[in-house]
Structures are given as C-alpha cells and as structure tokens.
Amino acid sequence: MNAPATDTQPAAHAATDTSTLALSALEDRDAFTRRHIGAGTADQDAMLAALGVNSLDQLISETVPASILLQDALSMDEGCTEVEALAALQAVAAKNQVAKSYIGMGYHNTHVPPVILRNVLENPAWYTAYTPYQPEIAQGRLEALLNFQQLVMDLTGMEMANASLLDEATAAAEAMALCKRSNRKKSDVYFVADDVHPQTIDVIKTRAEYFDIDVVVGNPLELDQHDVFGVQLQYPGTYGDISDLKQLISGAHQQQAMVSVAADPLALVLLESPGSMGADVVLGSLQRFGVPMGFGGPHAAFFATSDKLKRSVPGRIIGVSVDTRGNQALRMAMQTREQHIRREKATSNICTAQALLANMASFYAVYHGPEGLRKIAERTHRLTAILATGLLRKGLTCNSSYFDTLTLDLGGEREAIYQRALAAGCNFRPVGDARLGISLDETSTAADVQELFDLLLGSEHGLDLNAIDAELAGGTIATGISASQRRGDAILQHPTFNRYHSETEMLRYMKALENRDYSLVHGMIPLGSCTMKLNATAEMIPITWPAFANVHPFAPESQTAGYREMFTELEALLVEITGYDAISLQPNSGAQGEYAGLLAIRKYQESIGQAQRNICLIPASAHGTNPASAAMMGMKVVIVECDGEGNVSIDDLQTKAERHADDLSCLMITYPSTHGVFEQNIVEICDIVHANGGQVYMDGANMNAQVGLSKPGLMGSDVSHLNLHKTFAIPHGGGGPGMGPIGVKSHLAPFLPGHSVTDVPNLATQNGAVSASPFGSGAILPISYLYIRMLGQQGLRHSTEVAILAANYLALKLGEQYPILYRGRNGRVAHECIVDVRPLKESCGVTEEDIAKRLMDYGFHAPTMSFPVPGTLMIEPTESESLAELDRFIEAMTGIRQEIARVESGEWAIEVSPLRQAPHTQADLRAAWDRPYSIEQGLFPTAATRSNKFWPSANRIDNVYGDRNFFCSCPPVASYEDDGQ
Numbered sequence: 001m002n003a004p005a006t007d008t009q010p011a012a013h014a015a016t017d018t019s020t021l022a023l024s025a026l027e028d029r030d031a032f033t034r035r036h037i038g039a040g041t042a043d044q045d046a047m048l049a050a051l052g053v054n055s056l057d058q059l060i061s062e063t064v065p066a067s068i069l070l071q072d073a074l075s076m077d078e079g080c081t082e083v084e085a086l087a088a089l090q091a092v093a094a095k096n097q098v099a100k101s102y103i104g105m106g107y108h109n110t111h112v113p114p115v116i117l118r119n120v121l122e123n124p125a126w127y128t129a130y131t132p133y134q135p136e137i138a139q140g141r142l143e144a145l146l147n148f149q150q151l152v153m154d155l156t157g158m159e160m161a162n163a164s165l166l167d168e169a170t171a172a173a174e175a176m177a178l179c180k181r182s183n184r185k186k187s188d189v190y191f192v193a194d195d196v197h198p199q200t201i202d203v204i205k206t207r208a209e210y211f212d213i214d215v216v217v218g219n220p221l222e223l224d225q226h227d228v229f230g231v232q233l234q235y236p237g238t239y240g241d242i243s244d245l246k247q248l249i250s251g252a253h254q255q256q257a258m259v260s261v262a263a264d265p266l267a268l269v270l271l272e273s274p275g276s277m278g279a280d281v282v283l284g285s286l287q288r289f290g291v292p293m294g295f296g297g298p299h300a301a302f303f304a305t306s307d308k309l310k311r312s313v314p315g316r317i318i319g320v321s322v323d324t325r326g327n328q329a330l331r332m333a334m335q336t337r338e339q340h341i342r343r344e345k346a347t348s349n350i351c352t353a354q355a356l357l358a359n360m361a362s363f364y365a366v367y368h369g370p371e372g373l374r375k376i377a378e379r380t381h382r383l384t385a386i387l388a389t390g391l392l393r394k395g396l397t398c399n400s401s402y403f404d405t406l407t408l409d410l411g412g413e414r415e416a417i418y419q420r421a422l423a424a425g426c427n428f429r430p431v432g433d434a435r436l437g438i439s440l441d442e443t444s445t446a447a448d449v450q451e452l453f454d455l456l457l458g459s460e461h462g463l464d465l466n467a468i469d470a471e472l473a474g475g476t477i478a479t480g481i482s483a484s485q486r487r488g489d490a491i492l493q494h495p496t497f498n499r500y501h502s503e504t505e506m507l508r509y510m511k512a513l514e515n516r517d518y519s520l521v522h523g524m525i526p527l528g529s530c531t532m533k534l535n536a537t538a539e540m541i542p543i544t545w546p547a548f549a550n551v552h553p554f555a556p557e558s559q560t561a562g563y564r565e566m567f568t569e570l571e572a573l574l575v576e577i578t579g580y581d582a583i584s585l586q587p588n589s590g591a592q593g594e595y596a597g598l599l600a601i602r603k604y605q606e607s608i609g610q611a612q613r614n615i616c617l618i619p620a621s622a623h624g625t626n627p628a629s630a631a632m633m634g635m636k637v638v639i640v641e642c643d644g645e646g647n648v649s650i651d652d653l654q655t656k657a658e659r660h661a662d663d664l665s666c667l668m669i670t671y672p673s674t675h676g677v678f679e680q681n682i683v684e685i686c687d688i689v690h691a692n693g694g695q696v697y698m699d700g701a702n703m704n705a706q707v708g709l710s711k712p713g714l715m716g717s718d719v720s721h722l723n724l725h726k727t728f729a730i731p732h733g734g735g736g737p738g739m740g741p742i743g744v745k746s747h748l749a750p751f752l753p754g755h756s757v758t759d760v761p762n763l764a765t766q767n768g769a770v771s772a773s774p775f776g777s778g779a780i781l782p783i784s785y786l787y788i789r790m791l792g793q794q795g796l797r798h799s800t801e802v803a804i805l806a807a808n809y810l811a812l813k814l815g816e817q818y819p820i821l822y823r824g825r826n827g828r829v830a831h832e833c834i835v836d837v838r839p840l841k842e843s844c845g846v847t848e849e850d851i852a853k854r855l856m857d858y859g860f861h862a863p864t865m866s867f868p869v870p871g872t873l874m875i876e877p878t879e880s881e882s883l884a885e886l887d888r889f890i891e892a893m894t895g896i897r898q899e900i901a902r903v904e905s906g907e908w909a910i911e912v913s914p915l916r917q918a919p920h921t922q923a924d925l926r927a928a929w930d931r932p933y934s935i936e937q938g939l940f941p942t943a944a945t946r947s948n949k950f951w952p953s954a955n956r957i958d959n960v961y962g963d964r965n966f967f968c969s970c971p972p973v974a975s976y977e978d979d980g981q
C-alpha cells in the first residue's frame with residue numbers, strides 16, 4: 001500500500017551523468033542490496049539526522065556494546081546480482097539427479113495443480129502473511145486452514161484436528177507425549193510397531209529419552225506381551241501391508257493403552273478410517289496432497305484426536321467464533337492457551353508450524369473434491385494391483401494386502417535389480433539384504449508399470465497390462481484391499497469441497513480468500529520479534545525448480561550432490577555469520593532448534609559425566625518456547641529476574657547460577673533481549689554461567705540485529721538456533737514453514753542430530769533425529785542461501801545497521817507520543833522497540849488491543865501485542881521498509897494518539913470511540929451510522945486509506961465466544977453468508 005507523495009518524501013534527485021561512470025559502477029553489483037534495503041541513502045541520511053548522529057557507524061557504536069562489536073568484516077564474498085546468483089544456483093541444482101521415486105516411506109511424487117502452484121505457492125500474498133494472530137485481517141487463510149482441519153477430520157474419522165504440525169515424525173512424538181499425559185495408566189512403556197516408518201521411530205526415541213519413556217519396537221501382534229501406556233501404529237505399514245487396525249486397537253484398549261495411528265491420507269480415501277476403528281490419535285503427512293517432496297520438506301503434518309483430548313492437542317487449532325456484529329468469523333481457538341505460552345507447564349513447544357503447506361493441501365482437496373480424490377486413490381491402487389498381480393504370476397512374492405506399496409522378496413537378485421533400476425532412473429527402496437520396496441503414487445502411469453515389469457522381470461515377461469486391469473476391474477481377481485477394509489462412509493461432503501472444480505471457480509475462490517488477508521504485499525507488518533522483512537522474489541524462484549522440488553529425502557546420496565553442495569556452503573556461511581563451529585540444518589522451526597540445542601547440551605554434559613545437570617535458567621522476559629523446550633528436555637526451569645531497564649539482573653543471575661552450580665545445565669537467553677535492547681553485560685552473563693558449570697543457549701530469534709555486527713559464538717554462547725524464517729528471508733507463510741538450524745561450538749558438535757535412514761555428514765547415526773528428514777526442509781534452504789549470497793559481506797552488515805536505524809527512528813518519533821518502555825545505552829534501542837500502552841489504559845481505558853485493531857483501519861498489521869510485557873506493543877520495522885512507509889506508520893500512530901486524546905478528554909466514550917469500534921468494515925457502512933465520529937474518521941482516517949483501502953473482513957472478533965463454543969470444522973455454508981446487518 002504505497003502512500004501518495006507526501007511532504008516527508010525526499011525530493012527526486014537531479015539526474016546523474018552516467019556517461020562518466022566506470023564500468024564497475026555501471027555493473028551495479030549492489031543492486032540487490034539497494035532493493036532489499038527499503039531506505040535509500042537519502043532516507044538513511046534523513047533518519048540519521050533526525051537521530052542527531054552523523055553516520056551509521058556512529059549510531060552502531062552508540063548502540064552495540066563495544067565488547068561485542070566486530071572489528072573485522074565478515075569473511076565472505078561481496079554480494080552479487082540476482083541474475084548471477086540464480087545462474088550459479090542453477091548450476092548447483094543441476095548436480096541433483098531427479099530420478100523417478102518409488103521409495104515411499106511417507107514421501108511421494110505428486111502433481112501440484114498449476115492453479116495452486118502459481119496462485120498460492122508462488123504468490124507473495126499467501127506466502128508473506130504472518131500467523132493469523134489478528135484474525136480480522138486473516139479470514140482467508142483461517143478459512144483455508146479450517147478446510148484443512150475438515151479434510152483431516154473426514155479422512156481420519158476423528159472429531160477434531162489441528163492446523164498442521166512440522167512433520168509426521170514430530171507429530172508422532174507429540175502423540176506419544178499426549179498419550180503419556182492423558183492416560184492414567186501407570187506404565188512408562190510406549191510400544192511402536194516395527195512397521196512404522198524408520199524416521200518416525202527415530203524421532204520418537206529421541207523424544208522419549210528425556211520423558212523417561214521406554215520405547216519398545218516390535219510386532220504389534222505381540223502387543224499383549226507388554227504392559228504399555230500407548231501404541232504407535234502405521235496404516236498402511238511402511239512395507240505396504242494394511243494391518244487389521246480394529247483388532248490391534250481393541251487389543252491395546254483392553255490393556256488401557258491409548259493408540260496413535262500414523263496414516264497415509266491418500267490410502268484413507270479408500271480405507272476404513274482409523275477413527276471409526278477406535279484410534280485415539282491419527283496423524284500423518286499431507287505432502288502427497290499437492291506439495292512437492294522437496295528433499296524432505298516443508299510439508300504439513302496433521303494431527304487429529306477425539307473431542308475429549310482437544311485441550312491437549314499440540315500446535316494451533318482454528319475455530320469458529322463471531323464478531324461484534326454477530327457475524328461468523330474464524331480465529332485461532334484457545335489462542336491464549338497455545339501450548340508454548342504455558343511456558344514450563346507446556347506440553348509441546350510448537351509455535352511456527354506449516355500453514356502455507358496446509359493451505360496448499362487443503363486447496364488440493366478443494367480442487368479435486370471427493371470424486372477427484374477417489375479417482376486418484378483408485379488409480380494409484382489399481383496400478384499397484386496390476387503390478388502385484390503380474391509379479392505374482394511370474395513367481396515373485398510380495399505382500400498380499402496393500403494400497404500403493406509392495407515389498408518384494410528378491411533373494412540374491414535384489415542388488416542387481418536395484419542397480420538396474422538406478423541405471424534406468426528409478427529409485428527403489430532397499431529393505432534389508434533381499435527385499436525391495438516399490439511405492440506408486442498419483443503420478444504413476446500404465447507406462448511406468450510396464451517399465452517396472454521390464455526392470456523386475458526382463459522385457460520378455462509377456463504380461464498384458466490391459467488384460468490384468470480388466471480382471472481387476474471386473475472383480476474376478478482380488479486387489480490388495482479387501483471389501484471389509486474399504487470405507488463405507490462418504491468424505492468431503494461439505495460444499496466447499498464440491499463447488500470449485502472448474503479452474504475459473506477455483507481461481508476465484510482462492511483469490512477471494514487471498515483478498516481477505518493482510519500480507520507484506522499490502523504494507524509493513526511491524527511484528528516485534530518476527531522480522532517481517534522482504535522475501536525477495538529471486539530468493540523464492542528456485543524452490544519450485546524440479547531439481548530441488550522433486551527430490552526424495554532418502555534418494556541415494558549420489559543423486560543429491562547439488563543439495564549437499566548448497567548445504568555445505570550454507571553451513572559455512574552460517575558458521576562465519578554466527579562465530580560457531582558447526583551447524584545442523586535439521587530443525588524445522590525455532591522451537592525445534594531450541595530442543596535440538598538443549599539436546600546437544602545434555603548429551604555433551606552426559607559425555608563428561610555430568611548427567612545430573614538439569615537446571616535451565618531463563619530470564620522472565622523469554623519467549624514461551626524457551627521454557628517449553630526446556631521442559632521437553634526434562635529440565636527444571638528457574639526464572640531469572642530482569643531489572644528496571646529490562647536487562648537480566650546480574651545479581652539474581654549470579655545468585656541462582658551459584659545456588660545451582662552443581663546441577664546447572666544452561667542459561668537460555670535471547671540477544672538482543674526480547675525487550676529490544678543490547679544488554680551491555682552479555683559477556684559477563686555468559687561468563688557467570690560458564691563459571692558455574694553451565695552452557696549458554698542464545699535464542700537467535702533476534703539475529704537480525706547481529707548479522708555482520710557481532711557473533712553469538714564470540715560472546716561466549718555455546719549454541720543458538722537461527723530462525724531462517726525471520727533473519728534469513730524465508731517467508732512466514734501465514735504460520736510456517738520455518739527453519740531453525742542450530743549453530744554450536746566445537747565441543748557440542750558431536751551431539752548434533754543424526755538420522756537413522758540417511759547419513760548426516762560427520763555425525764554418528766545413533767545421534768537421535770529431531771526431524772523426519774535429515775536436513776529439515778531442504779526445499780526452502782535456497783531462500784536463505786540466496787539471501788546471504790546476494791547481500792554478501794557488506795550487504796548483510798548494512799541490512800543490520802539499517803534495521804537498527806529504522807527501529808531507532810521509530811522509537812524517536814513514536815517516543816514523542818507514547819512512552820518507549822526500554823532503552824539501552826545512549827537511549828538507543830536495538831532492532832525493535834516496545835511502546836507502553838499501560839498508562840493509556842489507566843488514563844482512559846484504551847488497551848493495546850484497541851490500538852492494534854485501530855491500526856487495521858489505518859492500513860497496517862498490528863505490532864506484537866502483549867509480548868514480552870503485557871499491555872505493550874512491540875514494533876520491529878526491519879531494514880526492508882522505506883522511510884515513506886515508516887512515516888506512514890508514524891502518521892497512523894499519531895492519528896491514533898490524537899483519537900486517544902479525545903477519549904481522555906471525555907469527548908468520546910471509549911465504548912463508542914473509533915478505537916473500541918475498530919476494525920471498521922463494509923458492514924459498518926451498510927448499517928445505520930450512529931457513531932460520534934464521521935464515516936471518514938472511522939474508515940478513511942488518512943490520505944493513504946482514501947486512495948488505497950485495505951478492508952478488514954470482520955469486525956472485532958469475540959476472543960471468548962469461540963473457546964466457550966468450541967467448533968473447529970467447516971460450519972454450514974449458509975452461515976458463511978453475511979446476514980446483511
């Protein structure tokens with residue numbers, strides 16, 4: 001939303017005489033840096049002048065403690081142009097070989113419907129939105145996520161579902177934790193069927209260790225030989241069999257064990273649902289619903305339960321509520337109960353999940369509808385049945401029950417066939433020494449099956465596909481699904497899944513939802529601690545290149561040289577930026593990085609005979625995921641107080657570190673602090689912790705204030721996660737994907753996450769995994785890689801400097817009207833600042849929520865509300881906003897302050913003021929206008945809103961109603977219709 005020209009905009013420059021410039025200047029090699037950084041030189045000069053400093057260097061030296069300020073430039077190349085960076089990356093991508101994958105194991109080829117590819121995955125209006133914390137301007141993605149939940153509920157047969165988790169393996173670990181909490185049975189044993197995907201078993205085992213849970217992996221038919229509190233099954237199993245869930249679940253229930261079923265969503269289109277057979281939790285991955293494999297991610301995992309478990313479900317749940325006009329509106333249900341916000345009492349630390357991918361999967365279901373999905377599932381199954389029948393007739397043996405996966409017993413011929421397939425560009429799954437797994441999918445064709453026959457039997461096999469097909473279709477021979485295993489109930493009956501099957505209708509539906517949502521395409525999203533910077537188009541382009549998108553995470557290493565080269569380079573760049581010695585790319589979110597980092601700390605302490613160290617010191621201001629992650633690692637959280645300036649109280653830290661010197665594991669600290677200041681004593685803080693035997697975990701959420709200026713690894717920290725979806729330009733996707741790689745000092749490096757299926761370089765496979773895939777979400781790593789390469793040494797530092805400049809400029813201007821809660825040395829803030837609204841609440845009842853909602857009327861997304869201090873707004877502009885946009889925000893906050901003054905003076909009662917009535921919608925225009933302020937004041941308070949209005953699609957949404965009347969599936973269609981009031 002560009003403001004029309006105002007007085008605050010700099011005058012156009014006189015034309016430069018380009019004819020005298022040297023070629024090096026004409027090459028314009030820093031063009032990307034100039035476009036990434038929103039404020040040009042003149043804007044920066046204007047802000048510096050307003051702040052009373054002569055240069056960025058002066059501002060930085062006034063702001064960043066001298067003890068940590070880098071003296072040397074980052075040791076890396078200068079930035080490059082978009083053209084060069086993309087060409088170089090294309091050459092790297094070309095080193096990947098895209099073979100046809102038959103590996104399965106939870107990752108399948110899929111056709112991304114082009115209308116979804118272009119209008120969602122490649123569309124910044126979808127991928128740059130934030131988590132829908134401000135529901136009035138997020139109704140579009142809330143509806144798409146509600147559709148996701150409905151899809152999951154229908155497929156699984158469960159009563160409720162959440163709006164995605166990080167991956168299937170993480171979801172399974174969450175299910176184990178949920179069973180442990182929810183089941184009163186006195187057992188610490190969790191049974192995992194031996195046909196669960198190996199990566200899932202790996203992550204479950206990692207998670208179990210610090211919950212003191214014993215994991216038994218075995219044949220589920222022998223479950224009665226164990227006394228367990230919960231069971232994890234896979235449906236169909238990793239080798240393809242469809243087990244008799246009913247019998248297994250009732251066997252488990254007889255011994256009061258709860259049952260979680262990891263299910264394949266495409267198989268569920270045909271198979272009886274686990275819910276109808278009594279499962280307590282059903283989870284899985286919706287990757288094959290139109291989301292590329294991407295070398296392991298990102299994809300949306302799902303998690304569904306019975307209604308009685310709804311308050312224990314990890315992650316976010318979208319629910320139905322009403323707005324102040326009584327119109328139906330969606331919001332994140334139990335918002336304030338989000339698991340990690342319960343801090344150390346949390347049962348999960350999931351914050352960022354996989355919203356963008358969940359939206360894609362839900363649109364895939366809307367696009368195909370129940371009939372289309374049935375055709376896809378039936379076709380996949382038919383081709384598998386043709387393959388199985390032909391092979392059987394030729395004397396090969398495989399599982400007799402199956403949906404899309406066969407595991408063949410090939411004895412001594414296995415290796416030769418495996419190699420023959422590789423040479424033909426087909427990847428099979430080797431199982432043990434003599435078996436081979438083959439999974440078919442949506443993209444499989446009759447020609448593929450013909451090729452498989454040739455590969456497995458030699459070209460003289462003489463099998464007639466069409467004849468076998470006729471027999472299967474005619475029912476004269478059995479397929480791998482018996483009549484009793486087929487589901488009898490209808491799925492996806494809601495009109496949403498039956499309406500939009502022409503491309504025109506589909507396009508318009510998605511566009512209609514998109515239009516309800518505020519994203520970075522509309523204006524600044526100044527969410528503190530979230531770093532909503534530019535997600536440059538050039539950075540996004542490679543993620544849909546087939547050479548990145550269509551690679552299976554367990555493809556042979558020889559085929560993934562391009563990915564591995566990029567990872568190695570990215571790791572080296574992150575090592576240079578952070579000052580650590582090693583990086584793990586595995587964690588899929590910041591919180592998962594915290595978990596992986598704490599795991600490394602504990603493993604290291606065990607390795608030096610200090611397993612007793614289990615105290616985690618955490619400042620009172622920490623983000624909720626910090627204590628939640630510590631709790632997941634079996635640690636005891638001890639809170640360290642902050643002083644009046646918002647800094648960690650050194651006295652309190654000293655006292656508590658000394659008190660717990662014998663069992664201190666670590667301190668978790670965010671730097672710069674969540675209060676938005678560079679604490680001067682950070683080196684001393686790290687020293688105190690080390691002197692008392694602990695390690696320092698530095699939460700890297702605020703790395704955007706450090707890159708190129710300071711390095712956590714040089715300040716004394718031992719480990720950090722980096723939210724690549726903040727500082728390193730991965731878009732937030734409306735609530736994910738994210739990536740939370742961790743950097744560690746060398747002593748922790750041997751304890752980084754490993755993987756049981758694919759080797760992670762330099763790590764033992766027995767190091768447990770924290771994610772399903774060895775390198776997390778490989779498909780989005782090109783974004784951060786390009787970000788670093790294009791900005792280069794100077795551009796990275798300059799970005800950080802301008803982020804700090806913009807925050808200080810806002811603090812200066814807003815500080816004239818609102819108190820800025822915390823400032824550091826010389827009155828400077830770091831890359832964000834906190835506006836204190838509490839005095840206004842006291843003076844006239846205006847709350848931070850009123851201001852947040854009113855900002856929507858002014859064409860803005862609200863800053864972060866009530867974190868880290870209740871009653872405040874935390875504002876982070878980032879380096880990507882222009883001075884014009886910063887000034888537009890200041891103008892909005894000024895206008896709001898003037899409105900508050902009218903409430904303070906008694907001119908307006910708070911209840912009928914534009915602040916409390918915010919946000920205003922078109923429904924307000926249609927109703928009789930009975931407000932003490934004009935329509936123009938209410939809806940078009942600035943010139944910018946008069947020329948380019950963003951319309952909130954709901955009036956203020958009731959925070960309480962939706963939780964009291966919890967409802968998380970798609971409501972009847974009639975209720976979507978506006979009642980015209």
Ligand SMILES: Cc1ncc(COP(=O)(O)O)c(C=O)c1O
Pocket residue numbers: 350351352529530589590591592623625626670674699701702723738740
């Ligand atoms: C300070 C801080 N730490 C940790 C996190 C968790 O990161 P994620 O949402 O990627 O799990 C956040 C997220 O907003 C944060 O602000």
